[in-house]
Amino acid sequence: MIRWLLWLLAGALLGGIVHLVAVLVLPRTATQDAYSRLTPIAPVNTVAAVPQPAPQGEVMPFMDPAFASAVCRYDLTEGPIKLSVPVSAAYTSVSFYTRRGVAYYAINDRSAGRRLIELELMTTDQRGRLPEEEDVTAADRLIVESPTSTGLIMLRALAPEPGLMPAARAVLNTATCRQQPMPAER
Amino acid sequence: MRLLLGSLFALLIAAAVGLGTTWLVLTRGTAFGAVPIGAWVAWPKTGTRDIDPYSRATFARTGELPVGSGDGVAFFARTDDNGRALDGRCDVRINGTTPQARFWTLTLYDPQGRLIGNSVDRQGFTSQEVVRRADGSFEIAVAPRTRPGNWLPTNGVDSFVLVLRLYDSPVGVATRAAREAPMPAVTVQSCP
Numbered sequence: 001m002i003r004w005l006l007w008l009l010a011g012a013l014l015g016g017i018v019h020l021v022a023v024l025v026l027p028r029t030a031t032q033d034a035y036s037r038l039t040p041i042a043p044v045n046t047v048a049a050v051p052q053p054a055p056q057g058e059v060m061p062f063m064d065p066a067f068a069s070a071v072c073r074y075d076l077t078e079g080p081i082k083l084s085v086p087v088s089a090a091y092t093s094v095s096f097y098t099r100r101g102v103a104y105y106a107i108n109d110r111s112a113g114r115r116l117i118e119l120e121l122m123t124t125d126q127r128g129r130l131p132e133e134e135d136v137t138a139a140d141r142l143i144v145e146s147p148t149s150t151g152l153i154m155l156r157a158l159a160p161e162p163g164l165m166p167a168a169r170a171v172l173n174t175a176t177c178r179q180q181p182m183p184a185e186r
Numbered sequence: 187m188r189l190l191l192g193s194l195f196a197l198l199i200a201a202a203v204g205l206g207t208t209w210l211v212l213t214r215g216t217a218f219g220a221v222p223i224g225a226w227v228a229w230p231k232t233g234t235r236d237i238d239p240y241s242r243a244t245f246a247r248t249g250e251l252p253v254g255s256g257d258g259v260a261f262f263a264r265t266d267d268n269g270r271a272l273d274g275r276c277d278v279r280i281n282g283t284t285p286q287a288r289f290w291t292l293t294l295y296d297p298q299g300r301l302i303g304n305s306v307d308r309q310g311f312t313s314q315e316v317v318r319r320a321d322g323s324f325e326i327a328v329a330p331r332t333r334p335g336n337w338l339p340t341n342g343v344d345s346f347v348l349v350l351r352l353y354d355s356p357v358g359v360a361t362r363a364a365r366e367a368p369m370p371a372v373t374v375q376s377c378p
Binding site for chain 1: 188192193195196197198199200201202203204205207208211212232233234235237239240242243245246247248249250251252253254255256257258260288289291293295298299300301302303304309310312313314315349351353354
């Protein structure tokens with residue numbers, strides 16, 4: 001009897017380890033995460049419109065139907081990217097996610113403080129290569145560092161009423177996401 | 187022989203406990219960093235780099251992208267203020283005000299996060315659409331059949347989730363209590 005109880009205890013302890021490993025490994029093995037869902041509709045390093053969520057289906061669960069959205073699926077291995085998003089009449093936001101869906105940075109039109117949200121996305125290594133004076137003098141140059149070389153940038157524009165949705169989509173259609181030349185090694 | 191049987195037994199227990207608890211945690215949601223206010227719960231840290239491993243695993247499984255903390259915060263309600271499950275066949279009232287935010291949206295989903303089709307093609311309200319009282323408060327009737335005023339149709343589904351998203355709002359990682367973020371009351375009124 002005691003022997004079986006000991007085996008039970010050992011099993012439960014091992015179960016705890018299985019649990020922790022499963023939770024930590026799951027994000028790396030997921031095939032239906034946001035990045036995988038967006039890959040078929042989003043070519044790399046360009047802005048692609050994300051279909052509006054509807055009762056007939058949506059790309060991702062829990063999307064806000066009051067927003068028009070577009071995505072730039074980025075890959076920084078060949079060089080940094082430059083993003084420019086015009087601001088819509090109501091509310092516009094730009095959110096950055098890693099390949100595994102961690103939201104590491106987000107900015108909205110008010111914190112950007114102008115009619116155009118313009119920023120550069122690069123890896124820590126690419127930022128380190130920037131000439132120092134360039135880094136310092138560019139006070140209004142917004143640089144975001146990506147913790148991973150691939151990921152997602154979600155561009156979202158609010159349509160406060162359904163009638164304003166075409167305008168919100170039109171604004172996102174003029175957004176651009178372009179690869180820049182790799183900064184030279186210093 | 188006994189050793190073999192014993193270790194097999196232990197391995198079975200380990201698999202059952204390990205995978206069972208993982209599945210439970212990923213489908214029921216966790217309490218890590220949760221900010222509960224009345225019927226509403228937000229996980230502001232899921233929109234930051236400090237997201238906990240359980241939420242990461244949950245989002246990897248569902249394919250959801252969390253709202254970034256520089257963008258806004260999402261509050262979820264699966265029950266009313268008294269803990270009664272939200273049933274699409276009942277009349278549910280949302281009444282009160284929202285915390286300070288430049289815009290908010292209220293959306294109705296099924297428990298998997300899909301939108302629910304209905305005859306008037308309405309899945310939610312934005313802060314600009316909702317009809318308010320003179321003092322700025324509002325009331326939304328979530329019901330299967332037409333209601334006067336702000337009517338959010340449920341199409342009679344078994345259960346649903348309400349999501350109130352605040353955009354450009356001071357509410358976020360630092361928010362702790364209802365005093366800082368007055369959320370509207372959710373009440374199940376009558377069920378057939």
